[in-house]
Amino acid sequence: EAQVTQNPRYLITVTGKKLTVTCSQNMNHEYMSWYRQDPGLGLRQIYYSMNVEVTDKGDVPEGYKVSRKEKRNFPLILESPSPNQTSLYFCASSSTGTEKNIQYFGAGTRLSVL
Amino acid sequence: TQLLEQSPQFLSIQEGENLTVYCNSSSVFSSLQWYRQEPGEGPVLLVTVVTGGEVKKLKRLTFQFGDARKDSSLHITAAQPGDTGLYLCAGAHGGSQGNLIFGKGTKLSVKP
Numbered sequence: 001e002a003q004v005t006q007n008p009r010y011l012i013t014v015t016g017k018k019l020t021v022t023c024s025q026n027m028n029h030e031y032m033s034w035y036r037q038d039p040g041l042g043l044r045q046i047y048y049s050m051n052v053e054v055t056d057k058g059d060v061p062e063g064y065k066v067s068r069k070e071k072r073n074f075p076l077i078l079e080s081p082s083p084n085q086t087s088l089y090f091c092a093s094s095s096t097g098t099e100k101n102i103q104y105f106g107a108g109t110r111l112s113v114l
Numbered sequence: 115t116q117l118l119e120q121s122p123q124f125l126s127i128q129e130g131e132n133l134t135v136y137c138n139s140s141s142v143f144s145s146l147q148w149y150r151q152e153p154g155e156g157p158v159l160l161v162t163v164v165t166g167g168e169v170k171k172l173k174r175l176t177f178q179f180g181d182a183r184k185d186s187s188l189h190i191t192a193a194q195p196g197d198t199g200l201y202l203c204a205g206a207h208g209g210s211q212g213n214l215i216f217g218k219g220t221k222l223s224v225k226p
Contacts, residue, residue, distance in 0.1 A: 004156070035216075041218065042202070042216050042218035043204075045214075090156050090157070103157075103159070103214065105156030105157050106156050108156055
């Protein structure tokens with residue numbers, strides 16, 4: 001089954017404790033992206049990757065890091081989480097072919113930073 | 115900053131009623147997508163519209179792309195409780211792979 005898998009689904013942590021949210025897709029998509037979703041603000045893009053070893057900042061990259069060492073994986077790293085990073089996070093992927101821009105989303109990771 | 119304004123933000127209706135959700139921008143988009151998101155899940159694509167004036171139907175849902183490709187609408191006929199969810203529009207610019215601009219969404223509740 002074609003899917004984007006995020007782990008964990010729920011995470012409660014404390015300020016300053018480094019964490020990683022993993023994202024994996026099995027559709028051989030070149031493009032992957034991370035979003036955060038906040039009430040009243042909608043979906044905002046954090047980082048995206050056009051292909052392996054190619055990453056770029058989205059609209060709200062501060063406080064986040066990403067890596068793309070393999071095509072299928074795109075982890076989101078919070079080196080020193082802060083309470084304002086409490087949010088619902090989504091990973092998405094898409095192809096670069098005729099269906100570019102059609103994004104497939106994971107089920108989300110709800111993060112609380114205390 | 116390119117913006118996609120969705121209206122209304124919230125909509126609560128009775129089963130069987132019709133409704134329209136709007137997505138407006140001052141920017142021209144090469145394509146526009148509509149997603150539906152249910153609680154605890156990620157957004158799922160409903161439709162992509164590409165040509166100005168294009169109309170697409172998906173059962174009781176009708177999507178229209180404005181002639182100038184700056185706006186879109188989603189019309190639901192005879193809404194059902196299963197239509198409940200968050201509806202998101204997202205615009206793409208030609209050549210910018212995957213860099214979608216999302217509206218803030220319309221939260222629809224259809225009561226039996």
